[in-house]
Amino acid sequence: MIKTIGVLTSGGDAPGMNAAIRAVVRAGCELGMKVYGINRGYNGLMENDMYEMHLRTVSDIINRGGTILYSARSDRFKTEEGMQAAIRVCRERGIDGLVVIGGDGSFRGARDLSLRGVPCVAIPGTIDNDIACCDRTIGYDTAMNTVVEMVDRIRDTTESHDRCAVVEVMGRGAGYLVLNAGIACGATSILMPEVPFDFERDVIERMKRTQRSNKVHFVIMVSEAIGGVDEMAKRIQKETGVESRATVLGHVQRGGSPTAADRILGSQMGYHAVQLLKDGIGNRVVATQKGEILDFDIFEALNMSKEIDLGLYKMSNEISI
Numbered sequence: 001m002i003k004t005i006g007v008l009t010s011g012g013d014a015p016g017m018n019a020a021i022r023a024v025v026r027a028g029c030e031l032g033m034k035v036y037g038i039n040r041g042y043n044g045l046m047e048n049d050m051y052e053m054h055l056r057t058v059s060d061i062i063n064r065g066g067t068i069l070y071s072a073r074s075d076r077f078k079t080e081e082g083m084q085a086a087i088r089v090c091r092e093r094g095i096d097g098l099v100v101i102g103g104d105g106s107f108r109g110a111r112d113l114s115l116r117g118v119p120c121v122a123i124p125g126t127i128d129n130d131i132a133c134c135d136r137t138i139g140y141d142t143a144m145n146t147v148v149e150m151v152d153r154i155r156d157t158t159e160s161h162d163r164c165a166v167v168e169v170m171g172r173g174a175g176y177l178v179l180n181a182g183i184a185c186g187a188t189s190i191l192m193p194e195v196p197f198d199f200e201r202d203v204i205e206r207m208k209r210t211q212r213s214n215k216v217h218f219v220i221m222v223s224e225a226i227g228g229v230d231e232m233a234k235r236i237q238k239e240t241g242v243e244s245r246a247t248v249l250g251h252v253q254r255g256g257s258p259t260a261a262d263r264i265l266g267s268q269m270g271y272h273a274v275q276l277l278k279d280g281i282g283n284r285v286v287a288t289q290k291g292e293i294l295d296f297d298i299f300e301a302l303n304m305s306k307e308i309d310l311g312l313y314k315m316s317n318e319i320s321i
């Protein structure tokens with residue numbers, strides 16, 4: 001019977017993490033568990049930096065971006081010494097279950113801890129949506145809407161000045177954010193890591209073709225995995241004659257109040273994680289597929305792969321001309 005659990009956020013933060021923390025704390029308290037909020041990810045666990053959370057500790061956070069537990073990356077935790085320090089702290093505090101909210105790097109840590117006797121349940125919190133077992137990760141919907149809002153603003157000014165905007169979008173090695181936001185913004189070209197591209201054919205020629213039907217302002221959206229937006233803007237200007245500007249959206253994409261979808265997903269996943277721990281089940285990743293909340297073995301989840309919808313990419317190319 002699990003009586004005391006800890007919750008931490010690790011790796012890159014994502015809007016909706018607070019909703020998940022809130023759900024973990026409230027669901028844990030409802031079950032009569034003691035719940036520790038651990039600061040700054042695995043660092044706080046190794047350094048015993050934590051505090052007991054109660055029902056009201058998580059009041060007024062469901063609407064807030066970032067994470068009230070702060071997040072961090074830790075190289076020490078990847079070593080056996082760091083892992084043992086974390087296990088020692090869990091024993092001292094009586095923590096017999098842990099909820100880890102983060103990306104796949106954080107999941108590896110959760111798997112390693114589970115294998116060493118501290119049952120962990122991982123929750124996918126990342127704007128990149130790059131978790132294979134999961135259709136949507138916490139933060140992705142908010143980030144996508146933020147990108148759309150920002151690009152809409154850029155579009156206003158490209159329209160006023162007959163310009164081309166070349167916009168870099170986050171996503172690490174995955175193109176979900178740039179593809180879906182790109183469709184929502186009507187980008188003339190979307191460059192993402194999953195699809196090899198020929199700049200001349202996929203950007204310059206597409207722009208020239210649309211120029212022939214009297215289009216005079218353009219948005220090109222580029223994944224951070226490809227980068228090089230400054231050089232792209234210069235090349236576009238030289239080859240098409242359209243004045244071009246590059247914008248790197250950067251961390252604006254990681255902040256802000258979570259959308260309803262991310263608040264709901266965070267709540268569902270946090271709640272589900274506690275139900276697993278309640279039954280002594282660890283080494284699981286909570287996921288969502290086709291609207292259903294499920295869980296997978298962490299090791300299996302880390303070895304899964306998911307395909308980006310190339311039909312969406314093709315559609316975008318056919319209608320954004």
Ligand code: ADP
Pocket residue numbers: 010011012042072073074075076077078102103104105106107108109110112126
């Ligand atoms: P994310 O969780 O967003 O993918 P990282 O990849 O930076 O972010 O991972 C977050 C933290 O998880 C790392 O700083 C480290 O402490 C821990 N971690 C990452 N990979 C491993 C691993 N292979 N073994 C143990 N811990 C890991």
